[in-house]
Amino acid sequence: MAKQEIMTLNVGPHHPSTHGVLRLIVELDGEVVLKITPDIGFLHRGIEKLSESKKYIQVLPLTDRMDYMSSGTNNLAYILAVEKLLGIEVPPRARFIRTIMAEITRINSHLLGIGSAAGDCGAVSMLLYSLREREGCLDLFDETTGGRMMLTYYRPGGVANDLLPGFEQRLNAFLDKFPKKLDEYETLLKKNRIWLKRQVGIGYVSREDAIALGLTGPVARGSGIDKDIRRDEPYEAYDEVEINVPLQTGCDAYSRWLIRMEEMRESVNILRQLIAKIPDGPYINREAAKYVYPDKDRVKDSMEALIHHFKLVVDGLAPPKGEVYSSIEGPKGEIGFYIVSDGSSKPYRLRVRPSCFVNLQSIMTMAPGNLMADIVAIVGSLDIVLGEIDR
Amino acid sequence: MTVNWNRQNFSGEDPEQHPAVVALRKNAGTPLVGVGIFRGEVTAVLSPEHSIEALTLLRDDPGLVFDMLADVTAVHWPQREGAEFDVIYHLYSLSNKMRFRVKVPLAEGQEIRSVVGVWTTAGWLEREVFDMFGIHFAGHPDQRRILNPEGFDGHPLRKEFPVQGRVRW
Numbered sequence: 327m328a329k330q331e332i333m334t335l336n337v338g339p340h341h342p343s344t345h346g347v348l349r350l351i352v353e354l355d356g357e358v359v360l361k362i363t364p365d366i367g368f369l370h371r372g373i374e375k376l377s378e379s380k381k382y383i384q385v386l387p388l389t390d391r392m393d394y395m396s397s398g399t400n401n402l403a404y405i406l407a408v409e410k411l412l413g414i415e416v417p418p419r420a421r422f423i424r425t426i427m428a429e430i431t432r433i434n435s436h437l438l439g440i441g442s443a444a445g446d447c448g449a450v451s452m453l454l455y456s457l458r459e460r461e462g463c464l465d466l467f468d469e470t471t472g473g474r475m476m477l478t479y480y481r482p483g484g485v486a487n488d489l490l491p492g493f494e495q496r497l498n499a500f501l502d503k504f505p506k507k508l509d510e511y512e513t514l515l516k517k518n519r520i521w522l523k524r525q526v527g528i529g530y531v532s533r534e535d536a537i538a539l540g541l542t543g544p545v546a547r548g549s550g551i552d553k554d555i556r557r558d559e560p561y562e563a564y565d566e567v568e569i570n571v572p573l574q575t576g577c578d579a580y581s582r583w584l585i586r587m588e589e590m591r592e593s594v595n596i597l598r599q600l601i602a603k604i605p606d607g608p609y610i611n612r613e614a615a616k617y618v619y620p621d622k623d624r625v626k627d628s629m630e631a632l633i634h635h636f637k638l639v640v641d642g643l644a645p646p647k648g649e650v651y652s653s654i655e656g657p658k659g660e661i662g663f664y665i666v667s668d669g670s671s672k673p674y675r676l677r678v679r680p681s682c683f684v685n686l687q688s689i690m691t692m693a694p695g696n697l698m699a700d701i702v703a704i705v706g707s708l709d710i711v712l713g714e715i716d717r
Numbered sequence: 718m719t720v721n722w723n724r725q726n727f728s729g730e731d732p733e734q735h736p737a738v739v740a741l742r743k744n745a746g747t748p749l750v751g752v753g754i755f756r757g758e759v760t761a762v763l764s765p766e767h768s769i770e771a772l773t774l775l776r777d778d779p780g781l782v783f784d785m786l787a788d789v790t791a792v793h794w795p796q797r798e799g800a801e802f803d804v805i806y807h808l809y810s811l812s813n814k815m816r817f818r819v820k821v822p823l824a825e826g827q828e829i830r831s832v833v834g835v836w837t838t839a840g841w842l843e844r845e846v847f848d849m850f851g852i853h854f855a856g857h858p859d860q861r862r863i864l865n866p867e868g869f870d871g872h873p874l875r876k877e878f879p880v881q882g883r884v885r886w
Contacts, residue, residue: 367864375873379880410756537784540838558814648755651807666792679788687841
């Protein structure tokens with residue numbers, strides 16, 4: 327009888343297919359995975375601890391740096407939690423602008439998600455194509471917010487500045503071009519035999535397991551869980567548009583890939599509806615003067631505006647005592663913020679409900695039984711960003 | 718202008734009306750220490766002796782079905798003698814699209830029973846709470862540090878831990 331030996335293999339943390347600094351300790355029997363133990367924390371920057379010593383508005387740039395592919399939705403989740411704590415209202419135009427930015431963020435994040443997943447499996451041209459299309463999203467961010475990846479564009483009560491003239495035309499031009507590119511990607515991969523071999527049946531997680539594991543986002547919808555916070559608990563302008571939530575029941579990496587492709591098409595639909603409906607009006611709620619910076623021109627000749635400006639810069643906004651949890655549908659799943667306020671201008675406790683952290687935990691259920699080479703495909707299909715896992 | 722943040726499925730003013738609170742009150746084995754409401758979010762406060770029974774009840778009650786554990790976290794209150802920590806569970810019901818918060822106050826060094834048997838999600842979330850606050854979860858299958866390295870001194874999210882850290886790296 328042949329002697330059976332189990333080999334322990336260390337993958338990462340510096341490995342291109344681990345999407346950052348993820349270390350995996352894999353126990354192998356031949357090529358078959360018996361057990362997998364992720365080791366995380368290499369990118370831990372203590373964002374939760376750091377926010378306790380910063381004013382509410384200073385925490386906003388930190389949230390960009392968690393999931394750097396989807397800063398538009400991280401910011402939104404944080405700002406919604408702060409607004410809930412403050413209890414202030416947002417003008418309709420600002421809600422539409424924010425929703426538009428959040429949907430472009432979703433396309434941006436999914437493009438990199440499918441691109442890098444395909445690149446890891448050897449289809450490197452797919453990665454290059456998706457990075458090319460992503461430039462379109464980044465250009466729209468650039469002209470509106472001044473940043474290509476770190477937006478820091480929303481403020482409590484609205485957004486930092488209005489859309490530039492001609493934004494609609496440029497967004498429409500992108501939306502006209504983009505679905506054709508998605509068709510191209512599908513001709514490349516959807517029925518590609520190599521791609522199917524690498525994806526179908528890989529990383530299986532049943533619907534029951536997915537619920538128990540608390541999976542959210544495309545990973546959950548790939549396992550047939552009909553959950554989308556945009557539709558179920560509409561925030562911002564999502565209650566004014568029609569949203570179709572794509573569902574797949576394959577429970578494998580291929581289903582998650584299909585979901586991401588369908589979601590990008592759906593985002594195009596949502597963006598078209600939003601840009602057609604966007605109302606005129608103020609882009610920030612200046613009436614909430616205790617919480618929102620006054621118009622810069624008014625500071626020069628209005629005493630109250632000057633006082634409010636001074637107080638906001640020196641003291642910062644101070645919400646009432648209380649605790650809120652607010653979550654939104656980020657590109658990778660439910661991203662939420664739990665903030666405890668003690669009435670001062672700094673959060674007493676700020677907790678990020680990370681989507682990738684919870685989703686990555688499921689790799690311990692998904693991987694055993696698959697081949698070592700499939701680990702790369704599974705990590706790609708989970709679409710994780712270590713910046714958000716480690717915070 | 719419309720209010721953007723109030724999107725809870727529970728629209729009442731009185732937390733006692735929340736179906737989850739009603740269910741917990743009805744059950745003799747899960748006495749509530751208190752209930753609260755802020756911005757439409759209902760919180761139930763439970764003692765650590767009854768927390769796991771209450772959470773299992775919230776998951777299994779056919780009218781509630783909180784089948785997803787959205788988050789487990791903690792808050793450190795060093796001034797609160799005898800209840801220095803709050804362990805906080807955020808629950809979500811897929812079928813009812815409802816959210817609910819359960820808070821369990823703990824004393825320094827007191828253990829709480831792990832909910833890994835109720836929701837598998839809790840595995841890593843409780844490890845993070847252990848790592849950051851030093852709260853022990855009895856019955857956790859793999860209680861190790863998760864974000865900080867093995868052998869790290871202290872628990873960073875406790876209030877006495879300095880922001881800049883204790884060691885120069």
